[in-house]
Amino acid sequence: LGLLSLSDRIVPAMIDQTDNRLAEAARLLATGQSERALAMTRALLKARPGHPLTEAMLGLCLFAQGAFDQALELFEGLLRRNPDQIPLRFNAGLCALREDDEPRALAHLQRVVALSPGHRRALASLALLNLRNGQRYVARDLLERAGLRDLAVQVNEASEAEMVLNLAVKLEDQALALHPAMDAIQPSPDEGFAEIAPPNTESS
Numbered sequence: 506l507g508l509l510s511l512s513d514r515i516v517p518a519m520i521d522q523t524d525n526r527l528a529e530a531a532r533l534l535a536t537g538q539s540e541r542a543l544a545m546t547r548a549l550l551k552a553r554p555g556h557p558l559t560e561a562m563l564g565l566c567l568f569a570q571g572a573f574d575q576a577l578e579l580f581e582g583l584l585r586r587n588p589d590q591i592p593l594r595f596n597a598g599l600c601a602l603r604e605d606d607e608p609r610a611l612a613h614l615q616r617v618v619a620l621s622p623g624h625r626r627a628l629a630s631l632a633l634l635n636l637r638n639g640q641r642y643v644a645r646d647l648l649e650r651a652g653l654r655d656l657a658v659q660v661n662e663a664s665e666a667e668m669v670l671n672l673a674v675k676l677e678d679q680a681l682a683l684h685p686a687m688d689a690i691q692p693s694p695d696e697g698f699a700e701i702a703p704p705n706t707e708s709s
Contacts (some may be wrong), residue, residue: 513594518688523549523552523553523558523559524558526545526549527546527549527558527559527562529545530542530545530549530562530566531562532563534565534566534569535546539566539569539570539612540570542566543563543566543567543569543570544564544567546562546563546566547563548560549562550563557575557583557586557587558585560579560582561579561583561592561593561596563579564576564579564580564583564596564600565596567579568596568599568600568603570702573600573604574600574604575600575604576596576600576609577597577604577606577609580593580596580600581597584597589620590623591617591620593619594613594616594617595613595614595617595618595624597609597613597626598610598613598614598617598627598630599630601613601706602614602630602633607634607637608640610630610634611631611634614627614630614631614634615631616670618631623650625651625652625653626638626651628647628648628650628651628673629647629648629651629653631647632644632645632647632648632651632653632656632672633669633672633673635647636660636665636668636669636672637669641660641661641665641668644660644668645657645660645661648660648672656668656671656672659671
């Protein structure tokens with residue numbers, strides 16, 4: 506009974522400590538210290554293998570390091586257990602986009618929009634994919650839905666190359682900056698996931 510009581514006290518303490526260390530890793534990542542964040546996250550995973558929030562944070566760290574293929578593998582692995590987690594699905598789509606794997610990016614981002622029709626960053630990323638493939642009308646509609654009317658207007662006026670560049674820059678500012686908001690990391694060790702997103706922006 507004494508051991509059971511001690512265990513009951515230790516396990517919640519471990520969870521709280523992990524959450525605190527994840528928050529610290531997120532702060533490091535947000536201030537451009539991706540190598541330190543990566544080292545801290547790997548140490549956390551060694552202590553608690555398979556912890557989903559920590560695996561998601563590792564994906565963010567790998568993304569920051571430019572290891573998009575490894576980050577994509579991690580996010581897709583988490584999606585096999587949590588197929589309708591929108592942040593995970595969005596992150597996978599961004600990784601595939603950075604890897605120029607258009608079919609995978611399209612599948613992930615379309616699923617995000619199916620789950621959350623107003624997800625602005627997913628809509629804008631889909632617009633970029635469609636612009637790359639010359640689908641201007643589709644891209645314009647997606648930009649309108651994303652609330653990027655200034656770019657939507659340019660679709661008919663600018664050259665395709667210029668539009669792709671403008672939208673890529675806009676997405677870099679809004680969606681690919683990789684500054685995870687502190688509240689993007691949920692307190693539950695089993696449910697919430699960090700999302701690639703600038704601070705103080707909507708996740709859907």
